[in-house]
Amino acid sequence: xxxxxxxxxxxxxxxxxxxxxxxxxxxxxxxxxxxxxxxxxxxxxxxxxxxxxxxxxxxxxxxxxxxxxxxxxxxxxxxxxxxxxxxxxxxxxxxxxxxxxxxxxxxxxxxxxxxxxxxxxxxxxxxxxxxxxxxxxxxxxxxxxxxxxxxxxxxxxxxxxxxxxxxxxxxxxxxxxxxxxxxxxxxxxxxxxxxxxxxxxxxxxxxxxxxxxxxxxxxxxxxxxxxxxxxxxxxxxxxxxxxxxxxxxxxxxxxxxxxxxxxxxxxxxxxxxxxxxxxxxxxxxxxxxxxxxxxxxxxxxxxxxxxxxxxxxxxxxxxxxxxxxxxxxxxxxxxxxxxxxxxxxx
Numbered sequence: 001x002x003x004x005x006x007x008x009x010x011x012x013x014x015x016x017x018x019x020x021x022x023x024x025x026x027x028x029x030x031x032x033x034x035x036x037x038x039x040x041x042x043x044x045x046x047x048x049x050x051x052x053x054x055x056x057x058x059x060x061x062x063x064x065x066x067x068x069x070x071x072x073x074x075x076x077x078x079x080x081x082x083x084x085x086x087x088x089x090x091x092x093x094x095x096x097x098x099x100x101x102x103x104x105x106x107x108x109x110x111x112x113x114x115x116x117x118x119x120x121x122x123x124x125x126x127x128x129x130x131x132x133x134x135x136x137x138x139x140x141x142x143x144x145x146x147x148x149x150x151x152x153x154x155x156x157x158x159x160x161x162x163x164x165x166x167x168x169x170x171x172x173x174x175x176x177x178x179x180x181x182x183x184x185x186x187x188x189x190x191x192x193x194x195x196x197x198x199x200x201x202x203x204x205x206x207x208x209x210x211x212x213x214x215x216x217x218x219x220x221x222x223x224x225x226x227x228x229x230x231x232x233x234x235x236x237x238x239x240x241x242x243x244x245x246x247x248x249x250x251x252x253x254x255x256x257x258x259x260x261x262x263x264x265x266x267x268x269x270x271x272x273x274x275x276x277x278x279x280x281x282x283x284x285x286x287x288x289x290x291x292x293x294x295x296x297x298x299x300x301x302x303x304x305x306x307x308x309x310x311x312x313x314x315x316x317x318x319x320x321x322x323x324x325x326x327x328x329x330x331x332x333x334x335x336x337x338x339x340x341x342x343x344x345x346x
Contacts (some may be wrong), residue, residue, distance in 0.1 A: 001174065004182035004191055007163040008047055011035055014180050015328075016042035018088065021125070024062060025090035026055035026078055040090060050159040053135040054093045054324060058249035062089065063103065063120045066246075067271040069258075070116065076265035084119035090157075092128045095140045095322040096151040098217070099125075099249035099313035105316040125172055128153035132196050139208045144217030145323050147200040156197025158193045165193055211342050213337050222311040222346040226294075226302030233300035234340050242274035242326035244306065244335075250312075250320050253280070275307070305340055 006014070015023060025040040025048035040048060049055075069080040075242045092100075104121070131138075131147035140147060149156045151221040154173035158165040165185055168174040208214075213221055224230055244250040255273040260266055273280060280300070294300045312320030321337065330338045 001168050003165055003167045003185040003190060004177070004180070004181070005185045006158075006166050006182045010182070011164055011166070012042050012047060014182075015088075017146065018176075019101070020086050021088040022085050023090060024059075025049075026052075026224055036236045038244075046092050046186065046209060048109060049230050050091055050129045050157055050164065051132050052139070053133045054095070054131065054326075056090075056326065057247060058096050058099060058324065058326065059089060059092060060099065060103075060251075062087075062248045063100070063117055063124070064107075064272075067115045067269060069267050069285045070118065070270050071268040072261070072265060072267050073268070077265045080267070082116045082119040084116075084123040085278075087120075087124045087202060089124050090127045090129075090152055092153060093131055093324075094125050094128065094147060094149045094152075095138075095145055095324040096249055097128055097149060098145055098318075099324075101152065102250045102312070102316065102318060102322070103252065105318070125176055126153040127157060128174075129157040129159065130193070130197060131157050131200055134200065134203065136207060136330065137327055137328040137336070137338075138204060138323065139211070139325055140323035141201065141204045142208055142211055142338065143319050143323045144215060144219070145322050146197075148197045150214075153176045158196065159340065160189060160192060160196075165189060208248060208338070209230060211338050213345050215319075217318045218313065219328070220319070221309040221341055223341070223344050224304060226299045226306060226346065228302075230344050231298040231302040233343070234335055235301045237297075237335050238276065238297055239301075239332050240276055241280065241332050242296060243330035244275050245274040246272060247325060247326040247330045249322060249326070250308070277306050305337065305344075308337075309338065 014047060018257055023040040023042065024038070072078060072080060103117070106123075107117040112235045128149040130149060138147070151169060154168070154170045155176060156169055166177065166182055168177055215221065245253070251272075253273045253275055254270045256268060258266055260270050276297075278292055278295075281293050294303060308320035312318060330340070
């Protein structure tokens with residue numbers, strides 16, 4: 001497929017002319033670190049932050065909201081409507097694309113399809129972007145990734161000085177760009193993209209040179225079981241806040257609850273849950289019986305890391321960590337997943 005160059009003014013104007021799409025992108029408020037929970041308004045005249053490191057949040061919440069209604073029951077109860085508007089999601093990084101591929105395996109390829117996730121996924125057109133900057137905790141190359149996109153989205157963008165390279169990667173992407181009238185990219189611009197990609201690979205190799213567990217995304221890490229005493233070294237710093245699982249783009253655990261809407265109607269809701277919390281997988285029973293299958297925090301921390309690095313490969317054929325580094329940034333105890341894996345790998 002062809003690659004085009006769009007000057008900043010031209011492609012911002014083109015975004016403003018798109019009809020029928022709600023546009024989402026990392027928020028341009030740098031103090032907030034970026035958010036996927038805000039609409040992007042081209043009329044504001046401000047470009048999305050494609051030239052900055054990945055946002056503090058991933059687009060997970062766009063496809064699997066932190067809390068939502070999934071069923072209603074009782075007299076005259078009607079099923080809740082799925083909020084799946086036609087959307088253009090801008091600035092999705094390659095690590096986030098890999099997380100969506102992981103979610104697809106969990107939500108769509110198992111014993112049944114999750115209808116609300118499926119509706120949002122089908123309604124979204126993904127415009128990914130290459131990373132031309134990264135956070136100090138980014139480590140996608142350690143887990144089989146790369147800081148640029150060659151497949152998996154509908155359109156890929158690369159921020160250059162004065163504009164963006166635009167490359168359609170799917171029939172939906174080609175349809176989106178129909179009538180955009182962007183000029184074909186020059187050879188020099190394509191060479192600049194290749195240089196930027198190599199610079200990011202070199203930068204990631206340099207900032208992660210202390211870690212030796214690099215592998216393909218289909219290879220599990222050989223790590224000790226959760227009963228091993230070595231996990232306590234890292235669990236001692238965990239404050240059980242659940243921040244790591246909330247910002248992780250591949251964590252999908254949820255909790256179901258029921259509440260009354262009116263005297264005759266009840267609603268079942270779903271919200272994100274965290275395997276690090278003592279209440280996770282709690283069980284009913286008489287006094288004296290254990291309330292959790294993992295009463296020790298070190299076991300819960302071990303379960304989280306093992307699920308990313310071992311169990312996910314067994315279940316879904318790919319690592320559950322995409323190397324975005326968000327859990328390292330969010331952790332109040334300054335636990336770095338790279339150090340945990342490096343310290344405990346066999």
